[in-house]
Amino acid sequence: MHDVKTEVALDSAWSGGKSPFAIGSKKLGMWLFIISDTLTFSALLVAYSYSRLTNPDWPRPFPIQPAIIFSTTMTIVLLASSLTMVMAVMAAQRNDRKKTVMWMVATMLGGLLFTGLHLTEWFNMITKEHFTITGNPEGTPLFGAVFFGITGLHMTHVLIGVIYLGIVAVGYGRGKFSAEDVEVNGLYWHFVDLVWMFVFPMIYLMSVKY
């Protein structure tokens, strides 16, 4: 049994008695994961930027038509899926389970469409333009490792996000998960979108074929 003084201390913001950041542990955990994943992607993108600027024979495999138009479409699809995720979180906060699940399914479809478009692009690059992870006909072989490595890691995050969305949508629909779970899921999805906001300009737009 604690005395009154101890109980007051435990209830203070920094003693563990209260949440100092006024958020749940799941949400704080997701934010910390996002920060660590940010550093993973940042390390890759910094290494890419260095390689890009130091290699004068960096390949430029992306003509405006069709490659840049195609990747811009992918960007808009991913941005749209972020907007549907915002709608899902707002519906969850209103406790509207049906609409929450509907918006989450729309977000999943956006993620799947993005992945489908991305795989189509990969397929074309590998089979028609002969770009592989170890070489290409246009310049430094480093391009393949960077391009497939960074976009592949991002695509993996998108696919994991789609599975995560599916699990939370089913759980929330059945009343097993709370609105906070949907919000935490939303944080992950927006992070995936945020990473693409760096990948698209730095990798695609820096390698446009004129």
Added chain:
Amino acid sequence: MNTQNHAAEAHAGASVGTNLAVWIGLVAITFLEVFLAYEQLNPTLMLTILVFLSVLKAAMIMAYFMHLKYEKFGLVLLLIPATLFCLLMMFIFFFQEPGRMLLMRPH
């Protein structure tokens, strides 16, 4: 404090209109980036402009879509300065010797 209570205390957050405006802004910046790709700028200048625009888009996503603008300021202080510090540490190598990258180019 249990998680249900946190959910019940749902943050006010942005309205649908504000989120839609942010989304339109993100799409507009994306089109601006694509327009810049037409301009055939010097790679270093192009990379600098694109990184600046990407940071702007990331800030918009974090502030509105990820609700960071509506969270307690202590959370922002916990997350952002530490991340920026780590990123700056990465870039120390990038700018350590400005002429080094040019010297590394094959002649």
